[in-house]
Structures are given as C-alpha cells and as structure tokens.
Amino acid sequence: MTNQPALFTTPNTTQPTKKPATKEPLPEWLRAALETKTGGFRTAKFSRCPQCGAITLTGLNADQLAQTITADPTPLTPTDEYACTLTNRPTIHATHEGNNRWHLHYRDHLRMTTPPSDKHLVLPTHKCGARFPGFLKPPHLPTNHDPNATPPF
Structure with missing residues (x-):
C-alpha cells in the first residue's frame, strides 16, 4: 500500500488572535474626511x-443605529404639522446645541404631542419639488357644485 496524499486537509484548530481594542482617538485627517465627505x-x-x-438640513437621528434625516429648513406651526x-x-424635531450645531429627531405618533410644535422647532422632511406649505393642493370641486344638494351616496 502506497502513501497517497490526503483528499482533504485537516482543519487548523488554532484560533486567530484578536487585535486588542484601543482607545486611541481617530486621526485628525480621518475625522475631517468622515465629517466632510459622509456628513458623519x-x-x-x-x-x-x-x-x-434645494437647501436642506441633513444629519443623523441618533447616536447609535442612526438613520440619515434630510429636512427642509422651514419651521412649522401646529397646523402645518x-x-x-x-x-x-414625516416631521422632525430640531434642537439647537449651540455653536451652529443642530440635532434632528423624528416626530412620530408617540412624540407628536410633546413638545408641541409652537414651543419648539419642528421641520418637515425634505421632498423634492414640494416646498412647504405650497405642496398642499385644494380638492377639485366641479363648477356646478351645489353644497346643499343631496349627496350621491
């Protein structure tokens, strides 16, 4: 019996070494690139x-697991909201952190009532070609519409 090479190699059982975590800050060139190129x-x-x-305000909506939000910089009244x-x-609650720093947060049905939009800055999400409030169109009514007529249903 001759010694033949194995069809399958034996798996390497040694675990790869993990790189130790470092607490070093990002290099300044990388931080600047992330902030300017990605809006990070x-x-x-x-x-x-x-x-x-159109001019927009774009940022992240959270510190972790964030989504990018793009808003029209047009403040809304409660009626507009x-x-x-x-x-x-969707509408966005914008908070001013000083030194021209803005933080954006989505306003959903759970956060719609507090804080009210007449006390805080609320912005609409950006929609191309739909500057607020001009995007709302009145319903089309026929010219011979009689408001006192019997409804057709």
Whole structure:
C-alpha cells in the first residue's frame, strides 16, 4: 500500500488572535474626511439636495443605529404639522446645541404631542419639488357644485 496524499486537509484548530481594542482617538485627517465627505457624526449640516438643489438640513437621528434625516429648513406651526401628518410627510424635531450645531429627531405618533410644535422647532422632511406649505393642493370641486344638494351616496 502506497502513501497517497490526503483528499482533504485537516482543519487548523488554532484560533486567530484578536487585535486588542484601543482607545486611541481617530486621526485628525480621518475625522475631517468622515465629517466632510459622509456628513458623519451626530451634528446636522446645511447642504443642497443632489436632485433638486434645494437647501436642506441633513444629519443623523441618533447616536447609535442612526438613520440619515434630510429636512427642509422651514419651521412649522401646529397646523402645518397636522397638514404634514395628513399628507404622510414625516416631521422632525430640531434642537439647537449651540455653536451652529443642530440635532434632528423624528416626530412620530408617540412624540407628536410633546413638545408641541409652537414651543419648539419642528421641520418637515425634505421632498423634492414640494416646498412647504405650497405642496398642499385644494380638492377639485366641479363648477356646478351645489353644497346643499343631496349627496350621491
């Protein structure tokens, strides 16, 4: 019987060594690149929409597991916020942290009542070509519409 090479190699049972975690801060060039190229970190920044060119406020909505939010920098009244809700356009609570730093938070049905939008800065999410409040169109009524007529149903 001849010694033949094995069809399968034996698996390596040694575990790869883990790189020790370091608490070193990011190099300044990398921090600057992340902030300017990706809009990174928590602070929202003014920029232009790549599709329509409108001025927007873009930032992250949380410190961890964050999503990018883009808002129109148009403050809303409580009535405007209800109109946005009826048209399925989310609203955003913007907080000013000083030194031109803004933080953005989504306002959903759980946070809609507190704080009210007449006491804090509430913005609509950006929608290309729909600057608020001009995006709401009145319903079309026929010219011969009689409001006192019997409804057709």
